[in-house]
Amino acid sequence: AQSVAQPEDQVNVAEGNPLTVKCTYSVSGNPYLFWYVQYPNRGLQFLLKYITGDNLVKGSYGFEAEFNKSQTSFHLKKPSALVSDSALYFCAVRGNTNAGKSTFGDGTTLTVKP
Amino acid sequence: SQTIHQWPATLVQPVGSPLSLECTVEGTSNPNLYWYRQAAGRGLQLLFYSVGIGQISSEVPQNLSASRPQDRQFILSSKKLLLSDSGFYLCAWSLWDRTNTEAFFGQGTRLTVV
Numbered sequence: 001a002q003s004v005a006q007p008e009d010q011v012n013v014a015e016g017n018p019l020t021v022k023c024t025y026s027v028s029g030n031p032y033l034f035w036y037v038q039y040p041n042r043g044l045q046f047l048l049k050y051i052t053g054d055n056l057v058k059g060s061y062g063f064e065a066e067f068n069k070s071q072t073s074f075h076l077k078k079p080s081a082l083v084s085d086s087a088l089y090f091c092a093v094r095g096n097t098n099a100g101k102s103t104f105g106d107g108t109t110l111t112v113k114p
Numbered sequence: 115s116q117t118i119h120q121w122p123a124t125l126v127q128p129v130g131s132p133l134s135l136e137c138t139v140e141g142t143s144n145p146n147l148y149w150y151r152q153a154a155g156r157g158l159q160l161l162f163y164s165v166g167i168g169q170i171s172s173e174v175p176q177n178l179s180a181s182r183p184q185d186r187q188f189i190l191s192s193k194k195l196l197l198s199d200s201g202f203y204l205c206a207w208s209l210w211d212r213t214n215t216e217a218f219f220g221q222g223t224r225l226t227v228v
Contacts, residue, residue, distance in 0.1 A: 027208060032214045043120075043204055044158075051214045090158070093195030094214075101148075101173075106157035 002027040005091050006105035013112055021031070021076040021108045033074040034102065035065055036090040044090060045065030052058060052082045081112045116141035120205045120220030122140065133178075133192040135223050137205030140186065145207040147188040149180055152202040163181055163190060200227045 001035045013019045025031055036044040048059025055067045065112045074091060090110050092102040100104055128146050129135060146165055150158040153174045162180035163171045170180050177196050181189045188205060202224050206217040 034216055036216075036219075041202075041222065041224065043221045044217075046208075046216040046218070047213075049216055101160065101163055103160075104158040 001096050002093050002103045004091050004103055004105035006089075006091055006108045008108050010067065010109045010111065011078075013110070015078050015083050015112050015114050016086075019078050019081045019085070019110065019112070020071075021089050021110060023074045023076065023105060024072050025074060025091070026040075026072060026092040027093050027095040030101040031074075032087045032094040033067060034067075034088045034094075035059065035063070035074075035076050035102055036092065038107070044100075047076070047089075065096045083112050083114050116207075116218065118205065118207055118218055118220045120223060123221065124224045125226070127195050127199055127225065129227055130194045133189040133190070133195050133199070133225070135203055135205075135225075137190075137220055139186045139188075139207045142186070142209070142228070144185060145209065146205040146209075147182060149188065149190050150206065151203040152170055152222075158204065162188075162190070185194060195227045197227050200225055208219060 005024045007022055034049045035047040037047055038044045047063050048057050048065055050057045050067045058064045061077050066076055067074050088107045090107050091105045094102040117140045121135045122171040148163050149161040150157050151161055160173045166193045167182050178192050202222050204222045209215045
């Protein structure tokens, strides 16, 4: 079985400061890892993914994530947070043998204060 | 380009009434299709998954059913709604032959059972 843990329900940062949203995973085989963002009463939007290759993945809106195989982590980062980054963030994992079904974490609410 | 349409955006239904939520995808063929439920703005629960017409996998036993009458149409149904069926329902699709691709989500349906 595959699983995702987002240990923080809430992350608060000041605008202009770096941000990190944590994610750890468990999966059989090689993992495919994803980050999504959700604004209130909207669907999820894809931010970035790790499939293979470089452990540092760059995505939309200046976000990036670092894959760490030994720690089974895929933390989302941004060097300088914006107030408009405030939203609900989801990490997801899919095993390469799991026929397209992803497992999502419970989400982390990011609040960026001016 | 591909688009996903999900309707209605909001729905208030009495307990015991039937339900039909519809989702259609444009711009791609034979997508994998998914129905998720999100409770209280938190994690996503995969309800149903389809890899082709008439092929439905149920992930969680419950009061709901799904059908895929056409390649790019996915319907979520219930014969008699329960209070516990309230939530935010999300339809999503991904490429059928690529397990490493991200999912694309509809805008969601807010269902309130009263």
